[in-house]
Amino acid sequence: MIETKFKDTEVGRIPEDWDLDRLRDCFEFKPNNTFSRDTLSKSGEIQNVHYGDVLIKYGLHLDAQKDLIPYVANPNYKAQDCISDGDVIVADTAEDETVGKATEVINVRKKKIVSGLHTMWLHPIVGKRYALGYLGYAFNASVYHNQLLPLMQGTKVTSVSKSAIKDTFILVPPIAEQQRIAKALSDIDLLIMQLDKLIEKKRAIKQGAMQQLLTGKKRLKGFSKPWGEKKLGEIADIYQPQTISQAEFTDYGYMVYGANGVIGKYNQFNHITDQVLVTCRGNTCGIVNMSIGKCWITGNAMVINLDGNKAMDKVFVYYLLSFLDLTTLITGSGQPQIVRFSILNYEITFPSTVQEQSAIASVFTAMDNEISALAAKKAKYEHVKQGMMQQLLTGKIRLVETTVKTNITSTNVHFRRSVLAAEIADQLCEEPTFGHVKMEKMLFLTERLCHIDIGSHYHRDAAGPYDNCALRSIDSQLKKQKWFEVRRTEKGYRYVPMQNCGKHKTYFDKYFSAVLPTFEKIIDTFKTQNTERCEIVATLYSAWEDLLDSNKPFTDADIVNEVLNNWHESKKRISKERWLKAIQWMRENDFAPNFRNK
Structure with missing residues (x-):
């Protein structure tokens, strides 16, 4: 990384030895098709990139050999041209400012792929050289996306026109530097992907352990007493608290837990502390949560209060109820709900000693802590990646040699x-x-x-x-x-x-x-x-x-x-x-x- 000289351009100051490529001069805008999602299938000859997948499913690079790309169902459809390695697909429509999200297609090989509904298909013109992998980052950098913001049209659905996007610019370093930028960013992408896989693996391991330990199929060492069975109403004080409206929320006070976790703060004093919660109304009905510290609970959740029962470990009960399918208790033809009577009479099977309950809870707590640590590390790398993109894709930091040089002093x-x-x-x-x-x-x-x-x-x-x-x-x-x-x-x-x-x-x-x-x-x-x-x-x-x-x-x-x-x-x-x-x-x-x- 070295100091560099800058020049003024239409998109701000960029390194003197970088180019600024106007899209209409450097890319051929190839025709897309208008196949909707319901006209696509899981098999066929020609694959079709749908704008919804560009916005949500695909990353900054679409790997044709690994990513799932739907097929055109119509057997009579004949593609006049197909996507090549290094082509860029831009989503021109979205429900928010993600419009303009782009993906660079890589590893095409012998596949036949076309660009579908609400997309723009950009193919570099002859004579323009872009390092494979670089454009996926360049088209999603803030320095590029900021150019699209004043071009967006619509309220509920936002779009950007082809004529407008043709006059936007991408920053283009020398080809060798493009390669180094793409390599540095792909390395951290790989690290994030590996963490994703590790998190999923740890979650699967936890789910398997729950299947064994929360059903008694496997016992922890030192425990052999038989398990008991009781209704939730026999072991806990179960009640539905008074609803707190958003109008009552304050800027300070204790956290308010709703159907999906913390939703605000409230500054009154009749709070509760560390309780098991079951969502009892709405689309998340049956979801189990656990409040942390002093808090309030809205009327959308049922409190399973175990404070008065020293024979039960509340963390164990949280994991047990999380494992069980409480959606079987849902009633109502309109809005889904779980009534208090159903929870009171819900039967659970559990270890007869609080010591075994606590031991089992400790196993899952340790697993959750490990998963949380991995998730925090992933978030950290995602933040670092954004910083790297901001620095590397604007030339504020240069990768011009294979060795990261220090100052000569x-x-x-x-x-x-x-x-x-x-x-x-x-x-x-x-x-x-x-x-x-x-x-x-x-x-x-x-x-x-x-x-x-x-x-x-x-x-x-x-x-x-x-x-x-x-x-x-x-x-x-x-x-x-x-x-x-x-x-x-x-x-x-x-x-x-x-x-x-x-x-x-x-x-x-x-x-x-x-x-x-x-x-x-x-x-x-x-x-x-x-x-x-x-x-x-x-x-x-x-x-x-x-x-x-x-x-x-x-x-x-x-x-x-x-x-x-x-x-x-x-x-x-x-x-x-x-x-x-x-x-x-x-x-x-x-x-x-x-x-x-x-």
């Missing part, structure tokens, strides 16, 4: 290195495996895998790769900034937070946001790994890249030989088989070097 290099170390310490300081040696390995792997220059010079020491001078400088800087103090303990050196801990993050975002996905992958992978495991990977990486730098052919056995015979005697304490397995692991997990970091 040694002071700046040392400070940036300390900022990176502070972030590593901030994420790992509570781990029992983290100390001086592991810090050095994390710095090395971050520098190599993120392709950043932090001014270190690593040596083939016993615990190497190692730069003792750089580590002493980092320790001094961390203490000077009052971020962390390094203290020697019985278990080695530890990083102890100081009063300014966390204040490095502004600098970290400034210097290293472009490599955050790779950095987080390194942290997540090695967070709980012991120091020796980190040493193995770092040592192999260093030896491996040295052999790559020699421009001579070599095998995995040659890498291990380099470690065992041309490094330090201490490396021989680790078996050859373990080194070889680690090499395979590095390949499978994308931790292998592919070029020398100059």
